Amino acid sequence: MKILICPDSFKDALPAADAARAIAVGAKRAGGDIEARECPLADGGEGSLDALLAATGAERRSADVHDALGRPARADWGWHAASRTAYVELAEASGLQALAPDERTALDSSTYGVGELIREALDSGAEHLLLTLGGSATNDGGAGMLAALGARLRDGEGRDLAPGGAALADLAELDLDGIDPRLAGLRVETAVDVDNPLLGKRGASAVFGPQKGASPDEVGRLDAALARFADVTAATLGADYRDLPGAGAAGGMGFAARAFLDAELRPGIELVMAQAGVEALLTDADLVITGEGQLDGQSLAGKTPVGVARLARRHGVPVVVLAGRLAPGWQAAFDEGVSAAFALADGPMALDEALERCAELLADRSESLVRFWVALAGGRP
Incomplete structure (x- = not known):
């Protein structure tokens, strides 16, 4: 199973490269024949x-x-x-x-x-x-x-x-x-x-x-x-x-x-994805995992997860978003090619704790996601 991992940064918590690494760690913990390709992205903002x-x-x-x-x-x-x-x-x-x-x-x-x-x-x-x-x-x-x-x-x-x-x-x-x-x-x-x-x-x-x-x-x-x-x-x-x-x-x-x-x-x-060669990477990807600190209705204006989903949809590749927070209007991302979206918190927690544990939470959600995806495909982690 080939997974393309291309998140943006998680503001005040992790730069995009560290977020991609944490997601890859979790995906590989799921076991089995998992090939995770890390491709950190940004939408023109900081990072x-x-x-x-x-x-x-x-x-x-x-x-x-x-x-x-x-x-x-x-x-x-x-x-x-x-x-x-x-x-x-x-x-x-x-x-x-x-x-x-x-x-x-x-x-x-x-x-x-x-x-x-x-x-x-x-x-x-x-x-x-x-x-x-x-x-x-x-x-x-x-x-x-x-x-x-x-x-x-x-x-x-x-x-x-x-x-x-x-x-x-x-x-x-x-x-x-x-x-x-x-x-x-x-x-x-x-x-x-x-x-x-x-x-x-x-x-x-x-x-x-x-x-x-x-x-x-x-x-x-x-x-x-x-x-x-x-x-x-x-x-x-x-x-x-x-x-x-x-x-x-x-x-x-x-x-x-x-x-x-x-x-x-x-x-x-679009510019960052072009420089990173994302379209070529999508040609043999089975799943894309992306994300950033917050997914909401404003994400459709050009934020990384939605930009990734729009491009991946043209290649028929499903996209899952891992976000620090799912805020009002986030469901609109489904119309742009997002297959599913999940918030990171594993229970009630203060913002400071969520920021401190961001890498851990990303890895845990990624592992659960990949295990579920493999099971749906009839495989076994």
Whole structure:
């Protein structure tokens, strides 16, 4: 029996690679002729770099950058020399989790460090960039990234703007003359896990600004500032991407990636699965086990278990989801190719206990699942 094991991370408990390993351990405990293939995945959010490195065998590199608040930091990125492909995860340089709750300021945080990572990739000879956008601390529309790549953003008096989204309200001139010429030869794919536009009630500021420290008044300021950025960008480039689905990802980084890097925006799970070669792995799999911390109605928007199920359904392979929690609306996953879904807890327990025992619980559920599956097939564990 060949089992393909491809979970996402279990937030605050296990990275995807450790989750896959725990599921494989449980599957093999079931005994019999079990072949478990581990293929950790991600949907473009935090942990995407780790999943891509594990799936592709790319080299992990690190660089000195500036974090979302402009402080010196160290950030990892990936390099696949054979394909001249660089993997850059926004959260490595400009991530929300790197900031303490009282440090989170959507007004002033910047994506400058992401631009520094892209420069590192260009210095290494990258011809293809896969940029993942989840987990950002920023709401600057990618302006910081542009500045790091050589663009100049000036106010009405010719002064360079301060970092952060709020400063974009004063943008008068977008000078792209100094932007790194090597970008012209770089093919960019951007992994997004949302379809929000840049502006408005579903835009970057309104939907994601509050979790990055923005008050209701500040949300309005940021939305107006991004509108100004979009106006100046449209006047400069002759094209307007503010309404593009995914433009609002990572505080507007989706907008900047499309407008200035000519990036293709794609659901993150599709990009990661393509890099990991999941479709080829499905051709001889008898069962797929996937999972993440929570399965709910929002999972259909592009989360890993549903993305895996949609692809596996095309190959006629059943998919079982192991989730830390089954939340309202999770049954909708059945319509997307999920055959069954199970929560991990083996009884009433506090969240801290569930997080601490996550690997153990994954292995136990996996063993029971595989035993049952083999029995249904007429075999014996």
